[in-house]
Amino acid sequence: MRALRLNAWKSEPELVEVAEPTPGPDQVVVRIGAAGACHSDLHLMHDFEAGTVPWGPPFTLGHENAGWVHALGDGVTGLTVGQPVAVYGPWGCGACARCQVGVDTYCENPAGAPVPSGGGGLGLDGGMAEYLLVPASRHVVPLPEGLDPVHAAPLTDAGLTPYHAVRRSWPKLPPGSTALVIGVGGLGHVGVQVLKATTAARVIAVDTRAEALDLARACGADLALPAGEDAAEQVRAATPHGRGADVVLDFVGANTTLKLGAASVRTVGDLTIVGIGGGTLPVSFFSVPYEVSIQTTYWGSRPELVEVLDLGGRGLLKPKITTFGLDEAVHAYHLLAEGRLEGRAVIVP
Known part of the structure; x- marks a missing residue:
């Protein structure tokens, strides 16, 4: 599958072919319907260096993600293949007191997280690809009726x-x-x-x-x-x-x-x-x-994401978006860096 990957600090991302992911126990593969392009991605490309954060390239960009359940790992319940979903972006250990109430942003056991203080598109492969491997099913949030993945994706960060x-x-x-x-x-x-x-x-x-x-x-x-x-x-x-x-x-x-x-x-x-x-x-x-x-503040909690998606489904939150194909993603980032985008850029694979 195609994926937009950051291969080194202080570099431009590249669109490359990578293997399609398969889910392990309690994991979910999401077929990406949309991935938001965030200004913080520009910091990853141009400002960060070794030691800035406790992780680094290479990884696929995209931490604002929504789509449809594509495959379920053993033991996953409450989700069905084809179901429209959003992905809660910060991925903590799942065991500390804060993660247990859905505040993975402030995980107090980063050594037990999939990547310390990060998530998909932030140290691990994100959603600027055709498929995204989510390491724990608790990070997958069903979309309310009336909210499609293209409009849901930016809500996972730009809304949350x-x-x-x-x-x-x-x-x-x-x-x-x-x-x-x-x-x-x-x-x-x-x-x-x-x-x-x-x-x-x-x-x-x-x-x-x-x-x-x-x-x-x-x-x-x-x-x-x-x-x-x-x-x-x-x-x-x-x-x-x-x-x-x-x-x-x-x-x-x-x-x-x-x-x-x-x-x-x-x-x-x-x-x-x-x-x-x-x-x-x-x-x-x-x-x-x-x-x-x-x-x-940094991001938000999983329970808050559920509330944000509810507001989006009811038409109360409507991010202004401009859509781009995956092959236009680098161009979208250039427009973002130049201040020529109004609202949010959303990559639609």
Whole structure:
């Protein structure tokens, strides 16, 4: 079968022929219907090197995956061949306390995982191929009625990641609250939708690109502002009594966006850094409003993925996608790197 593989750090992936996988006990082979192209894949190609993460090439790219059950290993129950499914991307040990409640992202026994702190497309073969071997059936999630694999695939990361970030701040997003989304890209535009679907907050979006601001409005943002020196002042002016945003979600994570987030957040608010733009945020007693909670998040849990897929099946989450064939995948990544894609690129083998 054909697969898009990263063979070395700091290199372009290559489309090559590899053997079709066969499932072992409790394993599942998924016939890929779609695989999302994520900005973090660009970091794998261009920024990572030996020692950055506890795994490395070669492996097939693609950690946002959905399709149909193709083959079942011995002992697998609850799934049938031909069933439409999504794949939960982070693959932990399955035995520690966090994995047992579906939070494989924070597995505390990485030595017992298929690959430490990774998964399909992140150290192990992912879904930018015709078939994907999933090492444990618990990572395979049936799709709800009305949700096809092409639209489900980006929800496994571009939907799950912002959903997890928003969900942890639900207590701070009642009626009368304000949420600020910084960066309306592949994750940020879904983050706007998550906020509108699951909270009563007023949503403000900030981005440098006019087309991204248009996308934010189309996704339900109540106010879309261009990034600039006075962006924080505009955000505060748009909140009751100028108090600032109750929750700030930074989907970029660069120095400028972190500074904007810290200047825009309300006292006792949440500032959540989702993007891995490499920026830093100085924190001292007077550098941020009192009792602001600052956190990073990584992906989300399997139970949260079930909730995300339910929202997708009901039409409440609709990532904006552009589809590409497997032979166009490298081109899709080039467009992503150049900032010429709106929303999410999805590879359809």
